[in-house]
Amino acid sequence: MPKALCIGELLIDFVSTTPDVTLAEAPGFVKAPGGAPANVAVGLAKLGMDAGFIGKVGADAFGDFLRDVLQQNSVDTEHLIADDAARTTLAFVATRSDGMKDITFYRHPGADIQLTPDEINIGYVQSAELFHYGSVSLSHSPSREATLHAIRTAKAGGARLSYDPNLRLMLWDDADNAKRWIWEVMPYADIVKISEEEWEFITGDADLEQGIERILGLGVQLLIITLGERGCYYTNGSAAGFVDGFIVNVVDTLGAGDAFVAAMLSQLMPPRDLTSLEKVELDRIMRYANAAGALATQKIGVIPSLPTPSEIENFL
Numbered sequence: 001m002p003k004a005l006c007i008g009e010l011l012i013d014f015v016s017t018t019p020d021v022t023l024a025e026a027p028g029f030v031k032a033p034g035g036a037p038a039n040v041a042v043g044l045a046k047l048g049m050d051a052g053f054i055g056k057v058g059a060d061a062f063g064d065f066l067r068d069v070l071q072q073n074s075v076d077t078e079h080l081i082a083d084d085a086a087r088t089t090l091a092f093v094a095t096r097s098d099g100m101k102d103i104t105f106y107r108h109p110g111a112d113i114q115l116t117p118d119e120i121n122i123g124y125v126q127s128a129e130l131f132h133y134g135s136v137s138l139s140h141s142p143s144r145e146a147t148l149h150a151i152r153t154a155k156a157g158g159a160r161l162s163y164d165p166n167l168r169l170m171l172w173d174d175a176d177n178a179k180r181w182i183w184e185v186m187p188y189a190d191i192v193k194i195s196e197e198e199w200e201f202i203t204g205d206a207d208l209e210q211g212i213e214r215i216l217g218l219g220v221q222l223l224i225i226t227l228g229e230r231g232c233y234y235t236n237g238s239a240a241g242f243v244d245g246f247i248v249n250v251v252d253t254l255g256a257g258d259a260f261v262a263a264m265l266s267q268l269m270p271p272r273d274l275t276s277l278e279k280v281e282l283d284r285i286m287r288y289a290n291a292a293g294a295l296a297t298q299k300i301g302v303i304p305s306l307p308t309p310s311e312i313e314n315f316l
């Protein structure tokens with residue numbers, strides 16, 4: 001059984017073929033496999049890890065396509081379920097001239113939120129050494145309960161848990177509810193990655209130190225705030241620092257965070273004691289992850305741009 005599991009959304013990103021436009025202005029879109037936790041699963045597999053994905057697609061052409069993509073990338077799909085009733089979830093994405101993403105989801109409902117707690121295979125989850133999750137699968141029932149059940153099962157099984165909230169406010173019926181659930185699953189995580197854009201909403205606090213203290217206070221051992229092209233900031237409570245990003249000609253920034261997470265996690269497996277990692281080692285790991293994030297900006301779509309170890313080494 002796979003050592004690393006990711007749970008959550010697997011969907012089609014229709015990415016605008018034209019940069020610097022709103023969705024309304026975009027003349028055409030390229031079909032790309034997406035969904036942050038699925039991207040991380042592929043990212044881990046490309047980096048040589050034994051990875052699996054837990055989630056739901058529709059029993060339709062897009063769902064078949066997504067399953068094929070995971071399989072082609074050596075991700076275990078034994079627990080990727082096809083739903084007869086709901087369609088595979090779609091997201092249309094354009095990057096505006098101010099760099100912000102314009103995203104519309106077709107998920108009313110989509111198959112990804114139909115995953116039920118009963119469909120979580122306990123033995124599969126308990127055997128994982130690494131378990132990664134986000135908050136998109138918490139926005140609706142029953143995938144909310146399924147995700148919670150899997151998180152608790154993984155924790156009880158002794159896995160290392162990794163969490164990237166990956167805030168998508170438009171998927172929630174109310175912002176307070178989003179915040180509540182994002183925090184609800186924080187204490188289970190050993191590693192948390194939050195992007196700078198999400199920081200203020202999630203912590204409700206522009207003050208970096210107070211937000212960090214609050215998150216580490218929940219038992220999180222390693223917290224990373226990604227800063228786009230500026231790289232990242234990390235802390236494990238004793239070692240902390242900024243690690244510069246790389247200057248590249250960006251094609252599409254979608255999925256840079258997922259590439260970053262996969263690369264970082266690959267360097268922390270088999271599970272290492274996070275709180276005793278020293279600054280020099282954490283600096284190295286974050287530089288490696290920044291390189292993966294930068295490489296992910298070099299192609300349209302996420303999965304095709306997730307790097308292999310030799311691509312990262314060559315880039316560095």
Ligand code: ADP
Nearest residue numbers: 195226227228229231246256257260290293294
């Ligand atoms: P997310 O993709 O989750 O919103 P970020 O935008 O912070 O997160 O990107 C994650 C990581 O990807 C950054 O820490 C950085 O290493 C890399 N990255 C993102 N955007 C760029 C960019 N424009 N140039 C170089 N590296 C980038």
